[in-house]
Amino acid sequence: MKFAFIIFKYFPFGGMQRDMLRTANELIKRGHQVEVFTLSWQGEAPSQMGVHVLPQKGWFNYQRYKKFIKATFNIIQNSHFDYIFGYNRMAGLDAHFAADPCFIERAYTQRGFWYRLAPRTKWFAACEKAIFSANSSTHVLAVSLTEKPHFQRWYGLPDERFHYIPPYLSPERFALQDKKKMRQHLRETFGFGKNDFVYLLTGSGFSMKGLDRAILALAAMPKKLRENTRLVAVGQDNPKQFAAMAEKLVLQDHVVISKGRNDIPQLMQGADVCVHPAYRENTGLVILEGMASGAPMLVTETCGYAMHVKNADAGIVSAEPFNQEVFNQQWLEMRQALDLANKPKPKWSKNGLAYTKKLWRTMMVVLRQIS
Known part of the structure; x- marks a missing residue:
């Protein structure tokens, strides 16, 4: 079969982007053809698949998306594709x-009347x-059941068209290295002291991931306690507003914001806490990845995968509705509970590891059944 994959933007460190590339590679491995259509592609494009980069101009993103969709389907309709798979929402997808x-x-529960009248919203x-x-x-296809009730309430989506996919964790996420070396790697990479306590936030789109809440x-x-506490944020986004926020709060020596990196598993293994205080997150794969790295987790309940932290007792889940003061106390609680001088410490790390290994075994059974 010949597949057309459509995604607005590809960059190496996005969760959806990694899912797309992994699915495409699996289809190619099984003898199918895959061609990807995108507005932009960062990094080297894989040689085994065709990549069509179709940049568009417009004052607003949604205008560029609209033009891109039209250009993409013009190509698709003039070629022979057996199946059209979209990672962003648009008409014409299989x-x-x-x-x-x-x-x-979100438009009706989190936004005002005028927002719903805007051309972008419509x-x-x-x-x-x-x-x-x-x-x-x-x-x-969905890797979380969190949003299914909303889609069914608003649109009447029938069950037979909704397919749940268990979360995927790559085997290398479980390749744990020496904890002391990973702690040293993280601290030397960002110029911290060897005994500094480090919170790590990873994920593209710092505004949505709640970097402001962490700061x-x-x-x-x-x-x-703050004197030897550090916050590292790694992801694909413009750091300007958050760097300014840290400076205003006199935290510029405590907050480091980095572009996406290839050593995220090592950084997670070296962090004292992985924090993910997202405003909203359908899943939040970095939560499971942090647990698989043995990191205690501090996450918000709005994340679809926050339930795994709660089920595993792998850290603290900050309940909805979000309260910054409560979150501040939870942040402090983790710092105090995991302090190097404190014994015994919570078993958040061991619990998260055990839970994700069990989840991975379940996932492998499912994959073998559909292979």
């Missing part, structure tokens, strides 16, 4: 990978409806 939360649910809502409505034929929690710590 299947959609539902990585994002329900747009219309366009995104129409794209979502084209996929999830009861009279659509598009199949929906505020760091600022709220007692001065004596």
Whole structure:
């Protein structure tokens, strides 16, 4: 079969992007052809698949997306493709990978009246409806069940078109290295002291991932504890507003913001806490990846995979509705509970490791069944 994969933007460190590339590689390994259509591609494109980069111009993102979709389907319609697989929402898909939360649910519960009247909102809502409505034929693949009730409430999405995929963790995530060496690697990489306590936040889109919440929690710590506490944020985003925020709070020596890196598993293994205080997150694969790295977790309940932290007792889940003061206290609680001088420490690390290994074994059984 010949597959067309459509994704607005590809960059190496995005969760959805990694899922797309892994699926494409698996299909190619099984003898199929895959061609990817995208507005932009960062990094080297794989030689085994065709990559069509179709940049577009427009004042707003949604205008560029609209032009890109038209250009993509012009090519697809003039070529022979057996299956069209979209990672972003648009009409004309055979299947959609539902990585994002329900747009219309957020528009009505988290936004005001004027937001819903904006052309951008109407366009995104129409794209979502084209996929999830009861009279659509598009199949929906989802790695979380969190958003399913919202899609069904708004659009009447039938169960037979919704397909749950268990979360995927690559085997190398379980290749744990010497803890002392990983702690040293993290601290030397960013110029920290060997005994500094490090919170690590990873994920593209710092605004949505709640980097501001983490900076505020760091600022709220007692001065004596804050002196040797550091926050590292690694991901694909413009760091300017968060660097300014850290400077305003006199935290510029405590907060480091880095571009995406290839050594995330090693950094996770060297961190004292992996923090993911996202405003909203359909899944949050970095949560499971952090647990598989043996890192205690501090996450918000809005993340689809926060349930795994709670089920495993692998850290602290900050409940909804989010309260910054409560989160500040939870942040401090983890710092105090995991202090090097404290014994015994919580078993968050061991619990997370054991849980993700069990989850991985379950996932492998499912993959063998569909192979």
